[in-house]
Structures are given as structure tokens and as C-alpha cells.
Amino acid sequence: MNKIIALVVAVVIVLFAASSMVFVVDQRHMAVLSSHGDEAPSLLGPGLHVKLPPPLQTVTLVDNRIQSLDAPDEDRYVTSDKIDLLANPVLKYRVTDPLKLLAETRGDAQSLPDRLALLSRSALGDAFAKVTLSDALARQQAVADEARAAMDKAAASLGVSVVDVQLTRVDFPASMADSVYKRMIAARQQVAADERAKGTAEADRIKEDAVGQQQAILADGYRQAQTIKGEGDAKAAQIAADAYGSDPQFYQFYQSMQAYKNTFKPGDVIVVDPSNEFFRFMRSPTGGAAPDAPAVPRKP
Numbered sequence: 001m002n003k004i005i006a007l008v009v010a011v012v013i014v015l016f017a018a019s020s021m022v023f024v025v026d027q028r029h030m031a032v033l034s035s036h037g038d039e040a041p042s043l044l045g046p047g048l049h050v051k052l053p054p055p056l057q058t059v060t061l062v063d064n065r066i067q068s069l070d071a072p073d074e075d076r077y078v079t080s081d082k083i084d085l086l087a088n089p090v091l092k093y094r095v096t097d098p099l100k101l102l103a104e105t106r107g108d109a110q111s112l113p114d115r116l117a118l119l120s121r122s123a124l125g126d127a128f129a130k131v132t133l134s135d136a137l138a139r140q141q142a143v144a145d146e147a148r149a150a151m152d153k154a155a156a157s158l159g160v161s162v163v164d165v166q167l168t169r170v171d172f173p174a175s176m177a178d179s180v181y182k183r184m185i186a187a188r189q190q191v192a193a194d195e196r197a198k199g200t201a202e203a204d205r206i207k208e209d210a211v212g213q214q215q216a217i218l219a220d221g222y223r224q225a226q227t228i229k230g231e232g233d234a235k236a237a238q239i240a241a242d243a244y245g246s247d248p249q250f251y252q253f254y255q256s257m258q259a260y261k262n263t264f265k266p267g268d269v270i271v272v273d274p275s276n277e278f279f280r281f282m283r284s285p286t287g288g289a290a291p292d293a294p295a296v297p298r299k300p
Contacts, residue, residue, distance in 0.1 A: 085171070120165070
């Protein structure tokens with residue numbers, strides 16, 4: 001009976017020792033195997049591994065997936081124009097060097113979120129301090145990207161890569177929200193006034209250009225009209241000269257008819273000497289002189 005009990009105890013001890021010597025690392029983790037003494041730890045990938053029982057060798061599993069860190073409370077930051085803002089960042093990070101992580105944290109990988117939170121506050125503080133309030137509100141992603149770059153550089157000493165930083169909330173403290181909103185409204189109104197002034201100046205410039213173009217077009221049109229009129233007058237004079245040369249008597253008759261038309265208006269009463277040379281074509285179609293008056297010499 002005692003032999004059976006001793007055998008059972010021996011088997012249990014062997015099984016316990018075997019279970020403490022064999023371990024499995026899945027795809028989501030990396031294992032750091034540390035030995036008692038000054039021997040450097042080793043990094044083990046996924047698979048089945050064997051080690052010495054504790055305390056001769058210990059295994060620390062490190063998650064190598066992308067993880068999130070969401071700060072429960074917002075932090076206060078100050079912009080370059082001395083305005084306080086409340087921001088709540090969400091970090092995406094990944095452990096890239098488990099050996100460096102355990103060395104820097106002295107084997108306490110659970111302290112990593114606290115360290116990353118400190119890095120986040122420092123990096124975001126520097127990023128917000130470089131921009132004004134309006135830029136911080138309008139370019140939140142640019143501020144977050146700048147903070148991520150600074151955090152990634154600092155976190156490299158921990159064996160961690162910062163994949164992404166997002167700002168889930170950017171707001172004002174309740175004590176100063178009203179004054180900030182008033183300043184923002186005043187700034188927007190000033191921008192609107194400046195844009196209206198620019199628009200008015202541009203409209204005036206366009207009107208001046210249009211008036212100048214109108215005057216230039218009118219001047220050019222008048223010049224062309226005068227040119228055409230001069231050409232027409234020259235052609236008319238040429239035609240008149242040709243007509244006079246071909247039939248002087250008809251030309252004199254036509255010119256007299258035009259003079260009568262331009263001189264006498266309907267309803268006019270004119271008292272003149274009928275023997276006047278001006279009325280010679282009224283006395284005769286050929287323009288002969290008055291019966292009782294001597295003929296007036298005229299040029300051929």
C-alpha cells in the first residue's frame with residue numbers, strides 16, 4: 001500500500017515537473033525565456049518549447065498584435081496662442097522587440113500602458129504648443145500625426161512601435177468655452193469682412209476694366225465709322241463728279257431739287273423774288289432765265 005502511494009506521488013511530481021518544463025506559444029504572442037543568473041534571455045516564436053522548471057528558467061509571454069490604449073480621462077493642453085484645450089487620444093501600438101521591452105521595464109511589461117500614456121501627453125503637448133487654436137481645431141489629424149511621429153521615436157527605446165494616434169475629443173474647458181466661442185465668432189466675422197472688402201475691390205477693378213474696354217470699343221467704332229463715312233463721301237463726290245461730267249444740266253437740276261427739299265418745309269411761307277437764280281428750275285425744267293429778266297450768267 002505504501003509503495004502504491006509512493007508511486008502515485010512520484011507520478012504526480014513527474015507530471016507536475018513535466019508540465020512546468022513544456023509550454024506552447026501561439027501566433028498571437030512571443031515568449032521571452034529568462035534563465036537564473038546572468039545569462040541573457042532568449043526570444044522564442046510560436047510553437048512547442050521545453051525549458052527548465054522554475055526558478056531555473058521562467059517564460060514571459062508578450063502580445064505582438066496591434067493593441068489600443070484609450071485614456072479614460074481627457075488631458076489639458078495649451079495652444080501657441082495660450083488657449084486651453086481638452087483632448088482624449090486613442091493610441092494604436094505594437095511590441096516589436098520583446099527583449100528590449102522587458103529590459104527597459106525590468107520584466108514588468110504590464111507597466112507599458114502607463115509609459116505610453118506619459119509619452120502621449122508629452123508628444124501631444126508639444127504638438128498643440130506649435131499651433132494656434134483655429135489650426136488645432138481645423139487640423140486635428142495633422143496634430144495627431146505629428147504627435148504619433150514623436151511618440152514612435154521615443155517608444156522605440158521600449159521596443160514598441162506607435163502605429164496610429166487619433167483624437168476622439170477636442171474641446172474647451174467649461175469655464176472658458178463662452179469666451180473662446182465669442183473670440184472665434186469675432187475672428188470669423190473679421191475674415192468675412194476682409195473677404196467682402198476684397199470682393200468689393202475686385203468688383204470695382206472689373207468695372208473699371210469694363211468701362212475702359214467700352215471706351216476703347218466706342219473709340220475704335222467711331223474711328224471706323226469716320227473712316228467708312230469718309231470713304232463714302234469720297235465715293236459720293238466721285239459719283240457726283242462723274243455724273244456732272246456726263247450730264248451737267250441734269251446734275252444741276254438734281255442739286256437744285258435737293259436744295260429745294262432742304263430749304264422749304266411744309267407750311268412755310270416765303271416771300272422772294274421769283275426771278276432769283278435759285279428758282280430757275282421752278283420756272284423751267286431746263287433752268288432757263290425768267291421771261292422779263294435778263295439771264296444770269298452761270299458757269300458751264
